[in-house]
Amino acid sequence: MxxxxxxxxxxxxxxxxxxxxxxxxxxxxxxxxxxxxxxxxxxxxxxxxxxxxxxxxxxxxxxxxxxxxxxxxxxxxxxxxxxxxxxxxxxxxxxxxxxxxxxxxxxxxxxxxGQNLLQQLIGRTARILTNRNPASVIDVLPGTLSEREMQVAKLVAGGASNKEIANQLSIAERTVKAHLTAIFDKTGTRDRLQLSLKINGLKL
Amino acid sequence: MxxxxxxxxxxxxxxxxxxxxxxxxxxxxxxxxxxxxxxxxxxxxxxxxxxxxxxxxxxxxxxxxxxxxxxxxxxxxxxxxxxxxxxxxxxxxxxxxxxxxxxxxxxxxxxxxGQNLLQQLIGRTARILTNRNPASVIDVLPGTLSEREMQVAKLVAGGASNKEIANQLSIAERTVKAHLTAIFDKTGTRDRLQLSLKINGLKL
DNA sequence: TAAGCTATTGGACTAAAGTACAGTTTTTCG
DNA sequence: CGAAAAACTGTACTTTAGTCCAATAGCTTA
Structure with a gap:
């Protein structure tokens, strides 16, 4: 060589x-x-x-x-x-x-x-790649969100508007907003964008 | 061995x-x-x-x-x-x-x-880990955004509001909005949340 | 030099998001 | 069974985001 x-x-x-x-x-x-x-x-x-x-x-x-x-x-x-x-x-x-x-x-x-670096990277990527799995939301936000709140949070994290979420879950847009207000409180985020970042592991 | x-x-x-x-x-x-x-x-x-x-x-x-x-x-x-x-x-x-x-x-x-797999993974993770680095936005959105647009896009991807971006870049909030409108057009996104997902590699 | 692009900003909106009151109904659990 | 929690929704806002017109100034390039 x-x-x-x-x-x-x-x-x-x-x-x-x-x-x-x-x-x-x-x-x-x-x-x-x-x-x-x-x-x-x-x-x-x-x-x-x-x-x-x-x-x-x-x-x-x-x-x-x-x-x-x-x-x-x-x-x-x-x-x-x-x-x-x-x-x-x-x-x-x-x-x-x-x-x-x-x-x-x-x-x-x-x-x-470095082995540690690669595993960190892979771990993080795997988390992101599988963020459509409800379990990942649970991981990020352990125990604090109700089932319905998690559903809403997940859809927000995927980019959906309140109207879209309401249609998808067959509820009023008003209800979506109510859930989101609760979610922001519980997760310490101020808006949907920050929530999305948090759920997707891009922010603490 | x-x-x-x-x-x-x-x-x-x-x-x-x-x-x-x-x-x-x-x-x-x-x-x-x-x-x-x-x-x-x-x-x-x-x-x-x-x-x-x-x-x-x-x-x-x-x-x-x-x-x-x-x-x-x-x-x-x-x-x-x-x-x-x-x-x-x-x-x-x-x-x-x-x-x-x-x-x-x-x-x-x-x-x-596999070299290809690792590079894909690293590329994706690097984008996410370094999303504060302008180069990563270039990678995602090759050639279509101006330098200023990239700066704004990057800050949005990190969760900043228009007001915060305006303060950070010492421009009017009005200008931030103008840039964002152009960015949404160029990137085929409809709002900041979708843009953020795209830049962070969570959506095509 | 003229054209094109970028950066900046204004005026005037509309749309969406987010908040603070409130309430009703349903479900769960001690 | 009663209390608490969760889910749902209304009214009435305020705030933020986003759009559509427009314009000026500066820089680059054919």
Whole structure:
């Protein structure tokens, strides 16, 4: 397996050298224009203040996997990198053993992403994908809403107007409003939009 | 590295044997009660109609990573498995080379999840987690909104009233309304709630 | 330079949402 | 059985949202 490191200057950090001594450093501007080789993994260093959206696309268009190296990457950056198509994101100064693990995983078709982060993300997405299930409303608003209130809340969370809800539940629009007033009180929200965000897990 | 395969019967499929000849098969009920060994990876076969929530917890509580083997696992199943804490999910009948790759990746701390699926999931979650980031609105509504419209849309998606938006952007409430009218037209939504759902990925 | 687009705002509405009083009926539970 | 809770609805608002006309100013581009 061949690697190359893409950076804004020709520095070869000691941990990189220890992990992959045969790798070479390629200037980023050159790499973005096709320089360097056809490698298995292209490690791209992202420096403070730099944007993935600016740096990564040209590299992702090339053959080989791309791994982002960043100083203490936060969740948002990891997310963005993976979303953009990178195969992983790890610390610029990670120990050689870790870099080797990343290389092994990525080189074998896996993705390098923190287990906790992925589970959080998947958990959250699963919740959102299944928000049409009444149970999810129960989860968010445990025990405080009556059955009817939950029905109304769910329909609001899905975007329905009072009139639509009234038609759907065969009640007066006036009743919908009454339920909503109660729901806002119980959930600590002020309007349907805030309620929707809360139910859909987008706001506390 | 040591593996064991957890199944409801003592079958040792040929692809499993080719990929990891030294592995043994352990009955699932026994494995859920502590039988088998302390292995690096525990492969758990999930049969049709079986539920991860029933099968997996006892195995996940044990030392070692767990990979789910299922017949042509769909996205929902993979999601559920990863969300529950499995390190991967792949086809029961996958080629030995694939199984070996899975083993390498998982054995080295990676996760085995389809790249396309992960990016979809991350993309969706990233949008939601970063819905305060203008770039995410661009992703959802490519090219159709002006910069100002995007700012307004984003604030609406976060639950703000017209008045709040006007204050935040130092413009008249009247202007907020004008922008919103344009935004609804461009996005094919009828009101702020629908817009919010669309931006947050909860509606098409 | 003219046209097109964006940002801003006004006037004047209509429509929908949300609130505060009130009441009746039905259901549940001690 | 009686009290409380839930479901339903009315009256009468106020507030917010959204629409349809219009206009001006600034910027960009063919």
């Amino acid at each position: 061949e690697y190359e490191i893409v950076d804004t200057e020709h520095a070869f950090l000691p941990n990189w050298r220890a992990a992959m001594p045969a790798a070479r450093v390629v200037l980023r501007t050159a790499a973005q224009n096709g320089a360097g080789g056809d490698v298995s993994i292209r490690w791209c260093r992202l420096r403070a203040g730099e944007s993935i959206a600016v740096v990564l696309p040209a590299l992702l268009a090339r053959k080989g996997k791309t791994v982002i190296l960043a100083d203490e990457p936060g969740d948002a950056l990891i997310l963005e990198a993976l979303s953009a198509g990178a195969a992983g994101c790890c610390n610029t100064h990670a120990a050689p053993e870790v870099l080797q693990q990343v290389a092994t995983v990525v080189g074998n078709g896996g993705l390098w992403v | 040591e593996y064991e395969i957890v199944d409801t019967e003592h079958a040792f499929l040929p692809n499993w044997r080719a990929a990891m000849p030294a592995a043994r098969v352990v009955l699932r009920t026994a494995a859920q009660n502590g039988a088998g060994g302390d292995v690096s990876i525990r492969w758990c076969r999930l049969r049709a109609g079986e539920s991860i929530a029933v099968v997996l917890p006892a195995l996940l509580a044990r030392k070692g990573k767990t990979v789910i083997l299922a017949d042509e696992p769909g996205d929902a199943l993979i999601l559920e498995a990863l969300s529950a804490g499995a390190a991967g999910c792949c086809n029961t009948h996958a080629a030995p080379e694939v199984l070996q790759q899975v083993a390498t990746v998982v054995g080295n701390g990676g996760l085995w999840v």
